[in-house]
Amino acid sequence: MDxxxxxxxxxxxxxxxxxxxxxxEGAQALKDAAIILVPQKGDGKTDLAEIRHRIIAASDTTAKVIGFEYPVRDLEQPYLDGVDAWHDDIARRWQAALASTQVSGPVAMLVWGDPALYDSTIRIAARLAPQPSVRVVPGISAIQALTAAHTLPLNTINGVVAITTGRRLRNAGWPEGAETVVVMLDGECSFTRLPPEGLMIWWGAFLGMEEQILDHGLVQDVADRIISTRQLARNEHGWIMDIYILRRDYVQNAA
Structure with a gap:
């Protein structure tokens, strides 16, 4: 790339x-962009690209839209090594997608949720050479969408909130000192690894979409239902994005 x-x-x-x-602000940025890069993820995930294209169409932008094939992370590698190589590959594909066109203004990327919260797009952008000027336009995060859908305040009064992943929850257990735990990027329903007594869950998938699914209750009562619902939805759509909030000792604290 030049x-x-x-x-x-x-x-x-x-x-x-x-x-x-x-x-x-995001809508104006789309209108002002010269090029918009859209990932094509394949494997039944065409919905994700279609949603991006609907947003672009609704923004009334005149930007040139360029697609690129999104790579798959090598699951055989150690986790951190695999993520590192994956991010390198994504950055190369951005550059390759732009190599055949004249860039006469800002290049925009539509990031699911918020680019600064449990997303690696900013880190991937840092791998580009030479380094462009990066602007981040915040969006509605999955956490905001989930708490709004359940009409749930994220924190208890003076309570500590931890945001983590399913992998971390499985490997390290409940984050020390936290009253409320937000779990993202969990394909294994890791809440089932925790003692269920007094543990409340608020779960959601496809948040903000017509396909939105919500459930909540004590883990011991709703775990099997959430697991079944999640699997059925994944089978139907070929993909799923979900998130949940856990709060321990909920029954005692609510008394």
Missing amino acids: NDMLKDLWLIGIGTGSLGHLTA
């Missing part, structure tokens, strides 16, 4: 599937 091609990279948070999740 060194002068990519000077400005805009990472625009688009929320979790609803056209209404794009902020006014």
Whole structure:
């Protein structure tokens, strides 16, 4: 890629599937962009690209839209090594997608949720050489969408909130000192690894979309239902994005 091609990279948070999740700032950024890169993930995940294209169409932008094939992480490698190589590959594919076109202004990417919260797009952008000027336009996060859908305040009064992943929850257990735990990126329903007594869960999938699914209750009562619902939805759509909040000693604290 020519060194002068990519000077400005805009990472625009688009929320979790609803056209209404794009902020006014995000909509203006799309209108002002010269090029928009859209990942094509394959494997039954065409919905994700289609949602991005609907958002682009609704924004009334004149930007050139360029697709690129999104790589799959090598699950045979150790986790951190695999993620590192995966991110390198993604950055190369951004550059390859832009190599055949003239870049005459900002290049935008539509990032699911919020680019600064449990997303690696900013870290991937740091791998580009030469380094472009990066602008982040915040979006509605999955956490915001989940708490709004359940009409749930994220924290208890003066309570500590921890945000973690299913992998961390399985390997390290309940985060020390936390009253409320937000779990993201969990394909294994890791809440089933915790003692269920007094443990409340608020779960959601496809947040903001027409396909949105919600459930909540004591883990001991709803775990099997959530696992079954999740699997059925994944089979139907070919993919699923879900998130949940856990709060321990809920029954005692609510008394």
